[in-house]
Amino acid sequence: FAGLSDVSISEDIPVEGEITVPVGSQSPDEDYSTLDEPVRDTIMRDLKAVGKKFVHVMYPKKSSALLRDWDLWGPLVLCVSLALMLQGGSADSKDDGGPQFAEVFVIIWFGAVVITLNSKLLGGTISFFQSLCVLGYCVLPLTVAMLVCRLVLLAGSGTVSFVVRLIVVIAMFGWSTLASTAFLADSQPPNRKALVVYPIFLFYFVISWMILTFTPQ
């Protein structure tokens, strides 16, 4: 301990610095806390995300917005509106009528789940909800087709209207299938792409069939 008496901290060396504690409420970061923002901002943000995804579906380019920031609002809205538009068809109460609301709902969601499971079982690298998101959003062209069909049926239900509806539905069916394939095909193993694409084709074919065979009262 004798040597320690020689050690001394010189008073000549100044020690400087700043010690501050960051206070959270004063930080201008938006994503740190969204609790304080107005409700309108929250809703608009989600609506804008959904709208952006709609645009991506209509012009399918290799974008990762649909995949990375998946949400299921869009598919829900599309499914409900499609199921609602398929109501009011011929003979809802009889057995031989068109699909009921619950049937459309079940077909779309159960079909999407089965296709997602199928692609994951075949070795796909996409996550479950991302795939559901893509399949749900790609129903958008067919919902547009349903809208067009209902408008055409208001004008008349003869052969001409049937041909117009057929062309529209076929075009939108092709668009849906191509859009979803563009988003999903990259995540599949290369020698199994056809095995994954075929169920998607069948899924949109069934939805197109339901749209095409819709006959009003």
Next chain:
Amino acid sequence: IAFFVMYLFAEFDDAANLLAANPDATTISIDEPSEVPKNKHSRLQQSGREEDDELLGTDDSDKTELLAGQKKSAPFWTFEYYQTFFDVDTYQVLDRIKGSVFPVPGKNFVRLYIRSNPDLYGPFWICATLVFAIVVSGNLSNFFIHLGKPTYRYVPEFRKVSIAATTIYAYAWLVPLALWGFLMWRNSKVMNIVSYSFLEIVCVYGYSLFIYIPTAILWIIPQKVVRWVLVMFSLCLSGSVLVMTFWPAVRDDNRRIALATVGTIVLLHALLAVGCLAYFFDAPELDFPAPNIPAHNGTTVITKIQ
């Protein structure tokens, strides 16, 4: 039902390990699943029917147990377990479909195409396609048949989707279950050389239903003769696939039981086809009586005048 099926799978794994005298179900897994002709295989395999008579030697039993373990080693509650049932490539599925449509006489579908790699992709999606093919074709056919009638209003008949789905999936899963149970039971009484796992039977049934898809689409043609010719043709093709698969599994048994089993298989297959034709497709003769009657009256009037 899912847990019962999983229990069956687990049971099968144990049975496969224990039944060393059944080489055919497990020896083939050595090879990669490609279209290699059987003559080029290792000494464990022989072509044609001779392999059925070969009993497992002691040197092979280790390999088969190892391979049976490698194949489905994941426990049944993990996702990887189910991935082993989807371990097929596009060309394999297409080959299996081709094999079910063009049956080669003397070649067993299970041996040639499935080779201990049964998949669930084919059976599931072929059944789904068949359900919608039947419903859509039936709807279209009825539409064309009743087109001219004034009282006819088109209905989509969407209820038939659930009926068709129940029928076809029940056929494709319950009949193989019953057949597998029956074969296992006979196996315990009579040592059959050839025995199939439950999944292989499901696979054969699933792929054998493929021929009904183009048949259903062609049933739109509203001619009774055409429809029945199609029924016979598709029944022959897919029935022969089934018969050639299951005959080696029962022929060592009592003659009558073997014939009864194969007969039942073909009968059920025929019932499915005929039942679908009768229920989903209206008979085309309903149109013919109506135009005939006025023409008949017209001709009698003309003859009287003359």
